[in-house]
Amino acid sequence: MNKKYPNKKFDIHCHVTAFPDYCPPRPSNMVIGAKDRYLSLDEEIEMHDSLNVAMGVLLCGGSPERIWEIVQNEEAKWLADQRPDRFVWFFNIDPRQGDFNTRTDFSHVFNHYKSLGARGLGEISATLPVDSPLYDNYWRQAAEFDLPVLLHVSPWLKGQYGVFDQMGHPGFDRMLSKHKNLKIIGHSMAWWSEMGADLKFEEKNKYPKTKITEEGAVPKLMRKHENLYCDISAGSGMNALMRDPEYAAKFIEEFSDRIMYGIDSSSKLCDFQYEFDEWLTKMLSDGMISLENYKKITYKNAAKLLNVDEKIFEE
Amino acid sequence: MKKIDIHAYVTAFPQYALPHKDGSRFMSADEQKEFQKKLNIEKSVIVSILAPEGQWQKLGSENNKYVVVQNPEAFMWFCGMDPRMGRFADDTEFDPLFEPLMELGACGVGEISPSIYIDDHMTENFLAYCEKYNMPALVRYTYCYGSGAGTFDDAGLSRTAALLKRHPKLKFIGCYEGVWSEFKKALPDLMRSCDNFCIDTAGKFASEELMSDADYTAKFLNEFADRVYYGTGAYSANDNYPFELDKFLTELVESGKLDATAYERIIRKNAEKLLF
Numbered sequence: 001m002n003k004k005y006p007n008k009k010f011d012i013h014c015h016v017t018a019f020p021d022y023c024p025p026r027p028s029n030m031v032i033g034a035k036d037r038y039l040s041l042d043e044e045i046e047m048h049d050s051l052n053v054a055m056g057v058l059l060c061g062g063s064p065e066r067i068w069e070i071v072q073n074e075e076a077k078w079l080a081d082q083r084p085d086r087f088v089w090f091f092n093i094d095p096r097q098g099d100f101n102t103r104t105d106f107s108h109v110f111n112h113y114k115s116l117g118a119r120g121l122g123e124i125s126a127t128l129p130v131d132s133p134l135y136d137n138y139w140r141q142a143a144e145f146d147l148p149v150l151l152h153v154s155p156w157l158k159g160q161y162g163v164f165d166q167m168g169h170p171g172f173d174r175m176l177s178k179h180k181n182l183k184i185i186g187h188s189m190a191w192w193s194e195m196g197a198d199l200k201f202e203e204k205n206k207y208p209k210t211k212i213t214e215e216g217a218v219p220k221l222m223r224k225h226e227n228l229y230c231d232i233s234a235g236s237g238m239n240a241l242m243r244d245p246e247y248a249a250k251f252i253e254e255f256s257d258r259i260m261y262g263i264d265s266s267s268k269l270c271d272f273q274y275e276f277d278e279w280l281t282k283m284l285s286d287g288m289i290s291l292e293n294y295k296k297i298t299y300k301n302a303a304k305l306l307n308v309d310e311k312i313f314e315e
Numbered sequence: 316m317k318k319i320d321i322h323a324y325v326t327a328f329p330q331y332a333l334p335h336k337d338g339s340r341f342m343s344a345d346e347q348k349e350f351q352k353k354l355n356i357e358k359s360v361i362v363s364i365l366a367p368e369g370q371w372q373k374l375g376s377e378n379n380k381y382v383v384v385q386n387p388e389a390f391m392w393f394c395g396m397d398p399r400m401g402r403f404a405d406d407t408e409f410d411p412l413f414e415p416l417m418e419l420g421a422c423g424v425g426e427i428s429p430s431i432y433i434d435d436h437m438t439e440n441f442l443a444y445c446e447k448y449n450m451p452a453l454v455r456y457t458y459c460y461g462s463g464a465g466t467f468d469d470a471g472l473s474r475t476a477a478l479l480k481r482h483p484k485l486k487f488i489g490c491y492e493g494v495w496s497e498f499k500k501a502l503p504d505l506m507r508s509c510d511n512f513c514i515d516t517a518g519k520f521a522s523e524e525l526m527s528d529a530d531y532t533a534k535f536l537n538e539f540a541d542r543v544y545y546g547t548g549a550y551s552a553n554d555n556y557p558f559e560l561d562k563f564l565t566e567l568v569e570s571g572k573l574d575a576t577a578y579e580r581i582i583r584k585n586a587e588k589l590l591f
Contacts, residue, residue, distance in 0.1 A: 070375030
């Protein structure tokens with residue numbers, strides 16, 4: 001038993017390459033001047049072991065605005081098959097794929113990848129408005145196929161990858177209302193920056209540091225829509241909670257059933273996950289969050305959503 | 316003379332590949348090698364599919380590199396890049412992507428098929444990098460926005476002509492419907508005015524255009540023999556049109572309508588000069 005942690009974790013947000021030798025190194029956004037690449041399977045497992053993570057969700061790249069390196073759907077499936085004890089996977093289909101119109105039928109694609117074992121869609125990042133007709137058609141079918149959608153939000157329609165929405169996430173509000181069976185998992189700076197109402201547009205794609213004196217769009221939407229989930233991975237998820245621990249405790253308490261732990265490590269140069277892990281563990285040990293809620297956000301919610309046996313996370 | 320196929324698709328994961336609508340799928344390496352034997356192809360260039368519009372699947376650089384490493388005698392590869400990658404901006408710097416991919420052995424870029432105009436600022440910025448790095452750019456065209464996979468131009472391909480004049484050192488290979496629909500219209504004039512505009516024969520539409528009028532095709536191929544590349548573009552092992560085209564071209568040469576030298580350039584020597 002790992003004495004530091006009461007349970008193992010489920011990482012909802014993993015990026016792994018099946019081709020570490022062929023994955024072109026890219027400029028790091030962690031260390032200026034350095035180059036990095038997605039982790040290999042073994043590297044991801046090593047990192048997971050250091051954080052007591054028992055299972056992760058492998059995500060795929062999909063949209064041209066984002067991709068520096070591709071992780072094909074088939075690649076994620078192959079990776080998960082190498083270590084089914086450690087990984088499940090999502091697939092990625094861009095809403096512009098196939099017939100490239102607002103009536104595109106994704107059923108054969110969704111059926112195919114679901115039959116191969118995919119548990120959801122992600123990381124969706126086509127830079128189109130979240131409530132555009134293309135996305136509307138896509139959300140409808142994701143809901144029909146009961147596929148949770150993990151997505152990356154963008155504040156702009158150019159210059160940044162991600163599902164676009166305006167300040168206050170009005171498009172997400174409309175789509176979550178229209179597609180009540182759609183499960184969206186929100187992620188990224190442009191998502192999490194909306195924790196507080198004092199957000200200025202120039203900070204929408206950054207890491208606001210102010211205390212939450214008035215709630216912003218994220219808690220309001222989480223309250224309004226039971227089909228909205230969020231992933232606390234990456235610097236954005238970390239910042240959203242660490243910027244105001246007192247508010248984070250309230251947020252976790254109220255939305256404990258729909259927050260999911262994740263890392264989103266894009267390379268060996270990432271180390272934010274260790275600081276966040278320390279913080280989360282301390283929130284537990286200080287009594288700021290209950291053990292039950294800690295278990296929910298670190299594994300129970302993801303296990304329930306993705307139909308994974310909870311036993312593997314109990315020490 | 317054995318051929319070089321400049322436009323082939325191979326999946327490294329045939330066991331998981333999404334079936335096409337007719338139930339077939341992209342070929343595995345072994346299936347493509349069987350295909351090569353039947354068509355007397357010595358080597359094929361495996362190309363990428365990245366742009367989502369009009370396509371159901373992706374074939375990335377890593378997929379292609381892996382297949383080539385496993386089968387170096389049969390394949391070469393083009394890497395996959397999209398002008399929208401990186402920063403989704405008009406001034407994205409692509410050096411950090413070109414350099415490692417060229418080091419990994421990519422001998423060209425393509426298919427380049429974003430669903431934006433061929434002379435969109437993002438596309439032109441990207442093609443300038445292809446020119447800078449002397450990397451052939453295989454560009455897939457559709458007819459117009461929303462009509463399928465590919466970039467597009469106005470009727471007459473005037474934007475393409477203007478773009479190529481601005482980038483005279485760019486090695487540009489246009490393919491698919493948006494180009495071949497101009498086969499009897501603007502294409503000959505474009506090829507006369509832009510000596511860096513090349514085409515490949517991949518895809519069923521191209522085959523049908525070529526086979527529609529033997530005399531016209533022979534005249535066209537004789538004139539532009541040094542800038543036409545043989546390509547199959549077969550989406551599956553079931554595709555029959557590459558065999559029909561092969562028979563057609565063979566008969567054209569045997570009839571004397573197509574010069575034997577022109578034929579050799581098209582099926583092999585142009586690609587040898589470009590890639591080796």
